[in-house]
Amino acid sequence: MRAPGSVHPSLSRRRFVQGAAAAGLLSPRALLAQSTPWAQRPSGNPQRLTFVVWQYGKIYEQIAKQFEDDWGVKLNQIIEPNVEPQVAKLTTMFAAGDEVDVSLSPVQYLASYIQQGIVQPIDGLPGLDQYVKDFTPFARATAQRDGKTWGLPYFSTAWVFIYNDELLAKAGFKGKPFKSYPELVEQARKAKKDGVAKYPILWIAGAGFEQLPGTWFNLTWNRGGVIFDKQLNLQLGAGSVARETLKWWQSTFKEELADPNSLNLRFIPACKAFNAGQHVYLGTLHHYYISLINDQAQSPIAGKGRVLGLPGDGKTIGYTMLYFLTSATKNREWAWKLLQYLGGRTKNGEYTQAQRLAQDAMLASGYTPVMESELLRRAWAKWADVPTVLDVFRKATNFAEVVPAVYQPWYPRWSDAINVELTACLSGKITADQACDNMITALATAKRA
């Protein structure tokens, strides 16, 4: 029996009908699509291709089916429930010599993956130039380094504050969310004094790579500082913006304006807590979590959540996550085709996956045409004021600008250490000065290890 999708299929009646129908659809657009790289079939007929990802709704089942229908090549879908098991699965498969064609990486792990030889650059593959042209500045900053391109975008995100419109009005600030940090404190004090909320602010401060440290990085960046400079020198010394920011942040806990439970909450649990309607402000977190807060099906405060950019000039951070081609692939051309289905264009020339993610989950795209599309605006309007969110993206900077060390292989270790210090500081066990001094010491240990 001939393999599905083989180059020279026998002319069955079904094939004939399909061919005739296809011929009838040869519009100029379809012709154009066929001449483009994403419509061209790579050579050879691989038995199957493998990708290793973490679960996100049904997107992988859907895109895999489309790939199989379009090209007649079976996909081995290895879908882990979340990031940690996915990392373990990918790395153990790679170490064992198993074949993996495409995978994805959390931002902080990409440097290690490159160093370990798990990722291979995609330069020179057909159509890449057009993708790079479409990359948003975020995506370009993440995907390209050392003169090479390391993958295609999964999604982009930017950090925002979210507030409960109803509680803010009860506190006497209807339609007037804070525009500066002193104003945030003033509003929180008033809300607390008036009994509107026991703890008006819920910070995203649960330990993790981008939760507790991410909030601190973001506040620091918004106040004009960085964590590392471009030469990877830590900027936590006396009088530094980062150190002063930490002092201010700690004060919100000391004054009991911030919920102490913040220290145990990462993104989704924090959203669920915020949905209980006990807090005025939630921050800082990925923009798309507003879709959880304004979701009628799971949020008691649905419709009351509002996105708020960071104060002052609105500087905030964001990043793009990447799909990449592994060096374990035995068929680079076909692996590239699969990579494009996950992180680029499908056969019809559409950014199918990116559009689906924007529509279903409010994820932003690493491609400018998707970000500027009417489709995205219509989809996002269900959850938030779209111009506000897009304005946040215009003011957002790649995470790595603020923390260039994120691309260093030792970064995850330092990240572990700073989580400990930040937790100790915000829970009042140590001062901000001690925490920063300890983080400086921890850097040497992380590099040495």
Next chain:
Amino acid sequence: MREGELSKGRLALLLNLPALAGLLLILAYPIAFAGYLSLHTVSIRQLRSGELPFAGLANFARLSEDPLFWLALRHTLVFVAASVVLEMVIGLAIALVISDERVWLSRLTRVLILIPWAVPPVVNGLLWSFIVNAQFGYLNRALYKLGLLSDYVNWLGHPWLAMATVVAAYVWRTTPFNILLYHAALQGIPAQVYEAAAVDGASPGQSLRLITLPLLRPVVAVTLILRTTFSFMVFDEILAITQGGPGNDTWVAAWYTYRRAFQPPFDIGLGAASAWVLAVMVGLAALVYVRLVYRRVEYA
């Protein structure tokens, strides 16, 4: 012995060979390979290429210099002490109750007592993470409704509470194992021994101290060894409930090993060294138990 018939010794050896081969393959080989890895520089790249540069004792030296490793060891010892004591005491107490002829227990109750043992560890961890969730967990809700709490408690936000929560989750799952063994051992103690003690005027407390506990000593030794060994290796509950937090207050040795070996920068050599230190500690603990508890039984 007839001609051509195997001697007893040879037959025993032959019958034991499959089990021996299984043990060598499943236990001895991975342990030996981990030992080999601990003496080499190993990361993902090296594992794939098969070229592992010899590092001598460098991984063990790095381990000894890592304050996080020592902290994880301290936490492990606290966890082991707390969990083993609780498992033994609670297990024995429940076994004594269900073994007492005067106490009627339905079959359903007996089954329910054993159910936690059948729960997969990671599922147990997830269950407890829901139960103790500060915002929407059942524990806070129940205690609040009963008037025992004036405000919700962040069980996983405080170092000691987080450790206590993990211990509670672990003990809940593993205690039925002890109950089962103690219950079986208690059934094996002849009733006449207690009757004779009663005739001699022994109180229930004296019977427990002078008859039950000494006769349970072999089982106690076995449970001590097994439970200590498993407690040293606690991982699933940590993964599902605290992930080592808050801060690093529930980092234990197995979690340290996992993080070092399977998270970037994938220092598998260091992880293997840590696993070996853990294995040696477990082995030593088993040796101490065997010498202390078994020997005394022999002379009792």
